[in-house]
Amino acid sequence: MRTSELRELLGSLEESAAPEPSPVFVAKLEADLRNMDQVEEAEAPRRTNTRTRRARVLVAAGPVAALTAAAAAAAMTLLPSKPHPRELKTADPGVTVPTPTSEAPPSSVPTPTTVAPPPWLPPAAAPSPVTTAVPRTAPTTPVPTPGEHPTPTTAGPHEPVTTTVPRANTTTTVPAPETLSLQCTAGMSAGNPTVFCGWSPSTSSSFKWYRLWRTSSGSPFAIVFQSDNRSTTGYYDHTVQAGTNYYYKVDITDAAGNVIGTSSVSPVTCC
Amino acid sequence: MSLAASLPVVVTDGVDERGLAEAARTSPDAFAVLYRRYVGRIYAFAFRRSGSREVAEEVTSATFERAWRAMPSFEWRGGGFQAWLFAIAARELAGWYRRNARHGNVRAQRALRLLHPGVAEDDHERVGAEDEQALLREALSTLPERYQEAISLRRLAGLEPEDAAAAMGCTKAVLAVTLHRATKALRKAIETRRGSR
Numbered sequence: 001m002r003t004s005e006l007r008e009l010l011g012s013l014e015e016s017a018a019p020e021p022s023p024v025f026v027a028k029l030e031a032d033l034r035n036m037d038q039v040e041e042a043e044a045p046r047r048t049n050t051r052t053r054r055a056r057v058l059v060a061a062g063p064v065a066a067l068t069a070a071a072a073a074a075a076m077t078l079l080p081s082k083p084h085p086r087e088l089k090t091a092d093p094g095v096t097v098p099t100p101t102s103e104a105p106p107s108s109v110p111t112p113t114t115v116a117p118p119p120w121l122p123p124a125a126a127p128s129p130v131t132t133a134v135p136r137t138a139p140t141t142p143v144p145t146p147g148e149h150p151t152p153t154t155a156g157p158h159e160p161v162t163t164t165v166p167r168a169n170t171t172t173t174v175p176a177p178e179t180l181s182l183q184c185t186a187g188m189s190a191g192n193p194t195v196f197c198g199w200s201p202s203t204s205s206s207f208k209w210y211r212l213w214r215t216s217s218g219s220p221f222a223i224v225f226q227s228d229n230r231s232t233t234g235y236y237d238h239t240v241q242a243g244t245n246y247y248y249k250v251d252i253t254d255a256a257g258n259v260i261g262t263s264s265v266s267p268v269t270c271c
Numbered sequence: 272m273s274l275a276a277s278l279p280v281v282v283t284d285g286v287d288e289r290g291l292a293e294a295a296r297t298s299p300d301a302f303a304v305l306y307r308r309y310v311g312r313i314y315a316f317a318f319r320r321s322g323s324r325e326v327a328e329e330v331t332s333a334t335f336e337r338a339w340r341a342m343p344s345f346e347w348r349g350g351g352f353q354a355w356l357f358a359i360a361a362r363e364l365a366g367w368y369r370r371n372a373r374h375g376n377v378r379a380q381r382a383l384r385l386l387h388p389g390v391a392e393d394d395h396e397r398v399g400a401e402d403e404q405a406l407l408r409e410a411l412s413t414l415p416e417r418y419q420e421a422i423s424l425r426r427l428a429g430l431e432p433e434d435a436a437a438a439m440g441c442t443k444a445v446l447a448v449t450l451h452r453a454t455k456a457l458r459k460a461i462e463t464r465r466g467s468r
Contacts, residue, residue, distance in 0.1 A: 001458050001461055001462050001465075003454070003458070006454060006457065006458050006461070009403060009404070009407050010407070010422070010426040010427075011426075012403075012404065013319055013404050013407060013408075013426075013427065014319065014426055014427050014429060016319060016404065018314070018315035018316075018318040018319050019315075019318065019324065020311055020314070020315075021310060021311060021314040021327070021328065021331065025328055025331075026307075026310055029306075029310070029331070029332055029335060030303060030306060030307070032332070032336075033299075033302070033303070033306065033335055033336065033339050034299055034303070036336060036339060036340075183297075183298050183300065185293075185294045185296075185297055185298050185301070187290055187293040187294060188290070188293070189287050189289060189290030189293075190287050190289065190290070194290045196290060196291070196294035196298065196301055198294070198298045198299070198300025198301050198303075198304075199300065200300075233300050233303070234300050234301060234304055236290060236291075
């Protein structure tokens with residue numbers, strides 16, 4: 001067999017038609033991947049960063065403080081850049097962002113339960129339950145009348161207060177806002193600082209727009225990207241500067257411009 | 272809907288792959304973008320190498336699962352994410368053939384294809400070409416895995432020499448030598464099989 005014949009045979013195989021994978025297979029595999037924990041395999045490709053492994057050995061050897069300065073520095077610089085959830089600091093302990101419930105992220109992704117919004121952030125960055133201020137009045141005997149029903153409220157540990165609310169006001173149902181998961185990661189892209197933000201797709205039937213907001217020190221949130229394509233679930237922000245702290249959040253609106261879902265605030269230090 | 276049409280808009284905005292791959296080390300959403308970008312190519316690569324939809328799906332799944340698990344240790348080097356991913360796929364393919372060789376699956380599948388009823392007279396030429404390709408696949412699967420990877424990455428995945436070398440973790444010169452030896456071994460394996468028919 002001649003070499004040219006073999007090359008021709010290999011060429012015909014390379015150029016042979018290959019079918020596209022079925023959409024069902026593609027979608028199912030993507031779903032499986034999203035549900036899979038991200039764990040570094042011991043059997044990773046041969047090009048696996050040996051320096052990272054060495055750094056882990058250094059860390060496993062004992063506290064960083066017990067190592068030599070050079071070894072500790074090497075270990076710190078070679079450690080993966082994946083932030084630990086507990087590294088998220090709380091600037092205002094009073095602001096707590098609820099954990100997304102509509103779509104649970106993979107367990108490997110740090111789920112921010114408490115984020116560090118800057119002082120100038122309004123505390124209403126996350127949806128909060130609607131509350132009604134009820135003036136405290138003298139205790140009254142709950143006597144329901146036609147068209148009304150008693151609604152107990154909490155006024156104090158030993159002061160049961162009952163107010164009467166018209167039934168018409170309580171029958172209005174407001175759909176719960178959708179909660180999106182958002183994760184932003186800083187890095188270098190072609191030598192330029194870049195932040196990538198990815199979020200979970202909206203499942204709301206009223207979806208019209210995604211809006212990605214950003215703020216840095218002292219400035220209000222401003223929209224950096226928006227899309228009416230439901231499948232657009234990521235954006236590269238190339239307009240960031242190194243050494244700056246940024247805060248991102250994403251929300252969704254309906255056709256009328258009403259916000260029908262939002263995410264927690266994702267802090268990023270660039271880059 | 273085609274694969275291209277299902278891609279998010281952000282992919283068509285000229286997003287550079289390096290930043291995307293670096294973000295994908297910790298972001299499932301970034302990895303999903305890469306997945307959608309490459310799933311068709313990995314599947315086609317696995318299909319050409321195996322000639323089977325089932326094997327192509329199995330190898331494609333294993334490739335992306337392994338890639339996702341290994342993403343935290345991913346480092347951008349020559350060839351980038353593409354070479355890294357195809358290297359995983361080539362290794363998965365070689366592993367699949369190693370695991371299934373003892374059961375004679377490859378040979379049995381080839382025999383089934385040849386015995387497949389309903390082949391028209393006009394299809395004889397096409398069947399002949401497919402037979403040659405099946406012979407090539409079978410011979411390829413008997414080579415050492417390193418040789419299989421070299422031929423697969425250069426000839427079937429269509430990677431450039433520098434990218435294929437990066438994928439195999441060697442220099443271009445070493446890849447050229449490996450490829451030369453692999454081609455020689457492949458030719459011998461094909462001749463052996465033709466002689467035994």
